[in-house]
Ligand code: B3K
């Protein structure tokens with residue numbers, strides 16, 4: 001596919017003010033009449049041909065101002081409809097197209113999922129419904145008439161507010177929807193089907209009475225109230241936190257079972273992967289509840305950050321995605337525990353975004369070029385994009401940040417905006433020059449900040465020297481220009497190793513934040529009597545790697561005495577990571593030894609558990625969880641041996657489990673739920689379950705016999721899916737008959753629950769044993785598996801490639817081959833999901849030479865396939881490039 005560059009952006013030559021759609025739904029022959037009110041764009045090129053995008057459309061009829069266009073005036077190309085010499089005044093085009101929703105396995109455009117008609121138009125699916133100027137800076141007011149068979153599709157939903165509805169003859173009926181808010185085509189949606197419904201009402205701060213409804217597969221209504229309530233809470237939160245009210249009379253959410261990603265923010269009609277809607281204690285884990293809440297909020301918040309203010313072009317994707325992730329993170333932090341949520345955010349960032357930024361798919365938060373935009377819905381755009389917004393708030397302070405957001409919404413409402421527009425609002429509000437800060441959007445790669453501290457007892461000063469180093473990233477999507485220093489907010493404080501107070505101060509630290517703007521800088525604190533331990537990047541105040549050598553004793557001081565919970569957790573993580581790395585670097589030391597850092601960690605955790613495990617169980621569970629294999633691999637960076645990392649981490653787990661056994665067992669007792677206790681998905685209850693299950697996991701690592709007994713008992717007696725699945729996951733690490741029996745029993749118990757079987761697929765795919773490749777191949781033949789369903793594919797193949805480093809990176813290449821083969825099979829059906837799956841190879845250059853060669857062979861085998869989709873060919877090209 002050809003390359004598209006940000007630098008080449010040009011406004012559209014034509015605009016579309018109004019769209020009238022008449023959609024007659026039919027399983028294989030759906031007909032769409034689109035009546036478009038067009039006019040030349042004063043900012044475009046006068047007299048240019050009108051080029052409408054189209055993809056896999058059958059053109060049935062075309063009218064220009066009510067007349068068939070002159071012969072030769074129209075050209076139908078495979079991916080476009082061209083009108084030569086269109087009128088130089090406003091005109092109307094009526095286009096009739098036909099599509100086959102049942103044959104649409106790409107799940108882009110109009111398709112059927114379990115018999116329900118639904119759409120997905122972002123980024124460029126609307127052109128699979130009708131010919132259109134399918135770009136986000138062309139915004140129109142839509143009126144949609146949907147007609148369908150009454151039996152097949154009693155529910156008909158569109159964007160905006162409902163209008164007329166009624167019978168349409170021959171067993172058919174219709175409904176009209178009108179959306180008064182101009183929107184780009186990617187926000188268009190419709191749904192038709194047999195659906196169950198739960199609903200509630202919400203009155204906005206402006207006094208608008210809104211009906212909120214969640215539609216699900218009939219019979220699943222009892223699993224919808226949690227999502228419904230999350231919508232209402234999101235509406236209330238956006239009013240209080242950002243002053244943003246909802247702007248239509250209805251807000252509908254529809255759950256479908258075949259969906260390429262999590263959900264979609266179509267105006268007034270959010271369409272969701274049912275995985276992120278349906279919840280009951282017996283089928284959903286605490287993590288599912290948290291994800292449902294976060295994604296419902298995310299899509300709802302897009303109504304302002306994405307819909308009312310949309311993106312000028314797809315390079316600006318972070319404008320809506322980074323900002324909306326930031327907003328949903330804030331919502332979840334308010335609804336749950338802020339420190340615990342912050343840790344979860346950072347874990348995701350480090351596990352997904354840091355590796356992306358360190359590999360061949362690296363790109364700036366605002367890419368400079370792309371071939372296939374659907375491949376840029378990445379951790380970098382979303383998660384690092386959110387970190388940039390958070391840094392902006394840290395730099396400006398909450399007041400100016402909120403003022404800047406208000407200005408942004410006021411200035412850009414109803415427009416398709418850019419990152420520059422966003423930053424201009426904050427510059428105007430704060431009077432600050434944000435030009436240097438804007439580099440965060442343009443420069444790819446994770447910066448490293450090296451810090452060293454020096455205490456001068458005579459002068460009673462403590463000096464911190466900072467140095468930022470930025471990788472030069474040369475990929476297709478990044479400019480490759482030499483990076484310039486970034487504006488890095490460093491939230492920090494000095495901690496007394498004995499737990500006392502440190503008097504030191506520096507006038508360059510404001511509200512606990514020092515701003516590092518130059519490549520090198522240093523900070524002097526005065527009135528410091530004894531050497532403190534610096535607590536740096538509190539709350540993870542910038543998305544950087546910190547190189548700061550601390551002794552185990554200093555880390556322990558932070559774990560015990562830092563006032564910042566994030567850095568307390570980070571201290572334990574750093575100790576754990578250092579313990580893992582020192583074992584890996586030392587070759588293969590004796591299995592029983594934890595090493596000095598392991599010993600230090602184990603003592604520290606014992607003290608921590610004694611002092612406060614029960615004070616905040618969710619936090620304690622995170623402190624007890626070692627950094628993952630992936631994080632260790634990142635730290636090592638080259639010639640990585642995933643087996644060595646895995647062994648080192650397992651040994652450390654075993655060691656911790658032995659040292660802490662009595663405490664962990666006592667914790668499990670103390671946190672046990674009384675039989676018959678009512679279920680609550682709230683953060684406190686989830687935290688208790690999390691700590692109990694982390695304790696089980698460590699106990700099992702230390703004593704497989706005991707672990708098996710405890711886990712089997714828990715699988716059988718569990719009152720929640722959280723507890724059942726956690727125990728089953730513990731069992732999957734303990735080879736033997738008990739494991740196979742438990743797996744078989746689980747499959748039998750949930751045979752009619754595809755979303756639960758997804759969990760069953762996922763944990764088996766993550767088993768770190770040589771038999772797993774064969775197991776996964778076997779599971780691909782399981783009746784519940786379907787290559788056509790993205791959730792199944794992600795659960796089985798995605799989990800294998802992302803959560804099973806030792807088997808994905810098998811030295812014989814069998815893991816790579818499995819994934820590459822799945823990508824090849826899937827590509828003909830669903831290129832977007834295939835391409836996403838292939839990104840698991842992102843870090844192939846990092847592994848040691850033998851595996852590297854196998855990975856390259858697997859990638860080359862994909863590249864050699866003829867007729868690859870643009871999606872997969874883009875990923876494979878950049879991965880090898
Ligand atoms: N905006 C959608 C993602 C669309 C992905 C297109 N390939 C969901 C979201 O981020 O809210």
Ligand code: ZN
Pocket residue numbers: 298302320321324
């Ligand atoms: Zn989004």
